[in-house]
Amino acid sequence: MKTTDEAPRLAGGSPGVPAPSPGARWRALVAPLGQQLAPFTIVFVICVVLWILTPHFLTTSNILGNLVQMSSLAIIAVGATMVIVAAGIDLSVSTVVGLAGVVSTVSIVEYGTGVPLGLLAGVAAGGLVGLVNGLLVSKLGLPAFITTLGTLSVCGGAALLITDGKAVYGLPDGFKWLGNGTVLGIPVPIVLMLVVAFAGHFLLSRTTLGRAAYAIGGNPETARLSGINVAAILIALYVISGLLAGLAGILEASRVVSGQPTAGTNYNLNAIAAAVIGGASLFGGEGRIVGAVVGAMILQLIGNGSNLLNISTFWQSVIVGVVVILAVLYDQIRHRRARKAT
């Protein structure tokens, strides 16, 4: 059973149950809200602290820079959240980023596919990896953790094999637009991030696919007996995760106007961290896209803040790790409490 807070202990309703005290009722009302708002509060606090401590934080260029830099991570975190909601995990995303970048740049430079088709090829490569992940996990029943750890390694190797370990250069100017252009004055990566976030939110909260994902994450047996095609849903979710990692991959490649086989090294941990900080539960059945985007924002602000405050990048890594552990710890405590209540 999954519950989000201590509210279950306070639940009234059936006869013979003592009425909760006014304080308890108040907490039952506020606790879930507080939990949903917690990530926003953290963002707000970090922003205020950085604004006070550094003169450069609250400038348009810094803010836009932050948003552009976090866009790839946020896009991947959207996919990660969808998989995590269904109690799965996709660890392959970080090397898919590199693979997608390499596939698209190599298509353009060596096979002359042109920019649009090349970009599509990169995204498709990500989707293909997602399809393989989904098939292995749902049809063969392999554990997602090990399966995607395997494809992580395969994709990392594949990216290096395709380019012989070298970066791909010599791309046409049109390739730059995705990562460096603007739409109505707004950088394209930010626009893409918003589009993906809205689409992801719609998918998870308003469609049968999303509902099925929550049901599978909450109780796969119940979902199956209720007529949900668990395998098909899982495959779809892994494909979406792969496609989004592919999208982030071509975005990264376009930003640096080259195909880097080792791009995206840190995205694995960070994407899952963003989802978990945003309230997704690794036990499945819980998580929201808004949370994932805010989670990505928190990670970005930790990086940016450290830079502005001259904290060494070595410390950044430590801080991010600690935040991730705290977020997972919080998740565990909530579930332990919920389970105890049953």
Added chain:
Amino acid sequence: MSPVVSMSKVRLAFPGTQALDGADFEIEPGEIRSLLGENGAGKSTLMKVLAGAEHPDEGEIRVDGEVVAHQTPRNARELGIAMVFQEMSLAPNLTVAENITLGRPPASYGVVSWNGVRERAAEALEQLNVGVPLDALARTLTIAQQQMVEIAKAVAGDLKVLILDEPTSALTETETQELFTLIRRLSARGIAVVYISHNLEEIFVVCDSVTVMRDGRTIATHRTAETDVDRLIGEMVGRVLSDMMPKESIPRGEVVLDVRDLVVDGKDVPVSFRAHRGEVLGFAGLLGAGRTALMRCLVGDIPRTSGTVELHGRPLDPRRPGDAIRRGLGYLSDDRRASGIVGGLSVRENIGMACLSLNARYGVMKSLQERRLAVTTAERLRIVTNGVEKKVGELSGGNQQKVVLGKWMAAGVEVLILDEPTRGIDVGAKAEVYQLVNDLAREGKAVILVSSYLPEVLGMSDRVLVMRAGSIVGEYDREDATSESVMYDATGQAKPEEFTRVTGYVDSLLAGPAPGTPRGPEAPQTSGDPGTPAAPVPARPTGTPEDRP
């Protein structure tokens, strides 16, 4: 003699229920005490408190007269209290010897002495006089053997109180007898045994005394010699069951489900039966008779080896439950928590789960329509909750079960299989479930009622099929179904003495002024003649009930 354990005024609240509401309990050394009560009466919870697995909100526990301040499983163990749970808790990949000495293996300076492990385990098994190979892996044992190992594990320490939670629910007759012998032997050594059960038959066989629980309270304690079935039942249910099952007679419609020679994957017996519109078709049998596998096979959750199924005259061969649901066949599973609800989702989301596509267009949910459906269903089923957005996991067992029923009503299936629909819910909710079964039949749906609870399946069904070892071994119309004949079919053996107890129990449950209870004129004059049950069962070839054309 002074009690070895005494608990007083124990209270414990769970979300949605007051599991224990001022329960008192005392037991003396060497006493074999039955803790009796309906599902959800608080039997297991009270004993979990004693064993330190749950912490009471209020109340006092004394062991040997000393107050125990904060009971944990570990110090309960040190005080000589051990509980063998319904779900086995052996480490599957360790050997029997390792399991028995688990927790405190004989060791010096942290190095385990494997000879010591085997010696101590052998000693514990010898005390119990049970022959289980020491080096066998726990997962290779039968359930009965696992249970013996669990008990040996408990006995390996200094044991004062042994708590057994529904120990015979998965045992064969012989294994049950062996367990009883063992219990008596432990009792002779001064160990108090608490025997949790809702099986009246066993209580009179093995227990000295019985404590009845209802709604989290201990109602009464009797010497078994000084009480009888009627009295215990009265105390257990607090009302007459026949009042809860106002069976309506509804004219039987045409055949909707026609199962011919269906062989479930992994079994080798063909099964045939038919279900009609407006009919409640009962499936009686013991646990493990193959009823659940058959039902899961019908909806495509387990593959079939051969045979045909027709639904509304068209062949049905679902690859997964979703296919069956689209054709109008739903399966309410026998384990609400494991496969009935999604606790973390709301009442609305659970109710809408089996009809997602009905409430959506092009994959986009019509939220308002779904909400309306959920509200209507929740009102109709009188699900007690403040709003359909409440998480199902926070509701009481009875309300959860009503949500699962609501899911299938919302899905609008024409044939609904209910597998143990009243397991683990309180008496009031049971009555409501029975009412819903009537409603469904009146609407012209076919209801297949799988139940191991004899009074329920006899009281609610228009026709009863009895399964044993994967095949249908008996079929009765409502008027002809007696508890004797059904039990005889279900067990395949005559046990006159125990029959009297069981059937006496069932008959007393069903007795009452309510019209339509299935008491024929030949009613329960239990015969003492071994081998001839009171209602002789006509010999019938396996798997071919009479309504075959």
